[in-house]
Amino acid sequence: AQKVTQAQTEISVVEKEDVTLDCVYETRDTTYYLFWYKQPPSGELVFLIRRNSFDEQNEISGRYSWNFQKSTSSFNFTITASQVVDSAVYFCALSEARNQGGKLIFGQGTELSVKP
Amino acid sequence: DSGVTQTPKHLITATGQRVTLRCSPRSGDLSVYWYQQSLDQGLQFLIQYYNGEERAKGNILERFSAQQFPDLHSELNLSSLELGDSALYFCASSVGQGRDGELFFGEGSRLTVL
Numbered sequence: 468a469q470k471v472t473q474a475q476t477e478i479s480v481v482e483k484e485d486v487t488l489d490c491v492y493e494t495r496d497t498t499y500y501l502f503w504y505k506q507p508p509s510g511e512l513v514f515l516i517r518r519n520s521f522d523e524q525n526e527i528s529g530r531y532s533w534n535f536q537k538s539t540s541s542f543n544f545t546i547t548a549s550q551v552v553d554s555a556v557y558f559c560a561l562s563e564a565r566n567q568g569g570k571l572i573f574g575q576g577t578e579l580s581v582k583p
Numbered sequence: 584d585s586g587v588t589q590t591p592k593h594l595i596t597a598t599g600q601r602v603t604l605r606c607s608p609r610s611g612d613l614s615v616y617w618y619q620q621s622l623d624q625g626l627q628f629l630i631q632y633y634n635g636e637e638r639a640k641g642n643i644l645e646r647f648s649a650q651q652f653p654d655l656h657s658e659l660n661l662s663s664l665e666l667g668d669s670a671l672y673f674c675a676s677s678v679g680q681g682r683d684g685e686l687f688f689g690e691g692s693r694l695t696v697l
Contacts, residue, residue: 502685511585512673512688558626562681569614569681570639573626 469494471561473574480549481582488544488577490559496520498564501535501542502571507555515557518542549581586610587689589674595695601662604692608655608676614638615657616677616686617649621670632657633680664696 470493480486492501503515516526518535526533530547546553556578560571586609596602608615617629628641632651643649646664651657661668671693675686 504688509690510671510693511690512675513585514685514687517685569616569631569677569686570628570641571618571626571686572628575625 469496469561469563469572471559471572471574473557473559473577475577476575477578477580479580479582482551483548484581485545485547486549486579486581488546488557488559488579490542490544490574492540492542492559492561494540494561494563496563496565500562500564502560502562503533503542503544504558504560504573505555506558506576512558515544546579549579551581551583554579554581585687585689587674587676587687589672589689589692591692592690593693593695595697596664597697598664598666600664600696601660602664602694604659604661604672604674604694606657606659606674606676606689608657608674609687612676612678612687613655614677614679614681615651615655616675616681617643617657617659618673618675618688619670620673620691621667624670626673629659631681638680661694664694666696669694669696 472491499520501518505513534543556576559574588607613634616631629643631639649659671691675688
C-alpha cells in the first residue's frame, strides 16, 4: 500500500530555532519519487523539492535541507534558523513510477508556526 | 505565481446545485490534475488529463466529472452538491505525464456548499 505519514500535526518554534519536519512513507515500488510542498496562509501549494528513490544524497538549499533514508523510509525536512515567513503547512508526498500518470499521495501535513 | 490559473477563487452554492471549476495550465504544460483538499480527507487526487485524454483516476465521485479541451484548459464539474463537497479544489499542471516531474499548483477554488 502507498502511504505517507506526517506524525507531527503542529509545530511551534521561536524565530532562529532549527526545526525538523518528519515524513515516513510506504510503497512496494522500487522506483518512486518523494516531494515536499509548502502551503502558506495564502493557500497555494509551492513545490520545494523532488527526490527519486535511487538518489539518497542529502540536499541543501539555503536554510532548507532534506534527509532521505531508504532504510527507514523517511524523507525529513529541516529548516535552519527559522523565520516568521516559514510559517506554513508543509506536505510530504509520494509518487510511484508504476502509476499511470502523476498521482501524488500526500501526507496530512505539518503546520509550522514560527513566532518572532 | 505558478502560472496555473483557476477560476473562480471562491464559490458559495446550495446543496443539490451544480458548479464548474475552470483551470488554465502553464503555457506548454500538457497534463492537468485536479486535487481536493478538505479538513477530514486532506489532499486527495481526483483525476489527471494528458493532452486531452484521461490519464489517471483517483477517488473521484461519480457526481464529479472533468475534461480537458483542445486548448488544454480543463473544467471540473461537480453536480448534486452535498455539504461534504465543501473544500478547496486545486488544479495543477506539468509538462509531461507527471511520473517524475514537479506539479505546479494553482491557488485553488474554494467551494462552500450551504
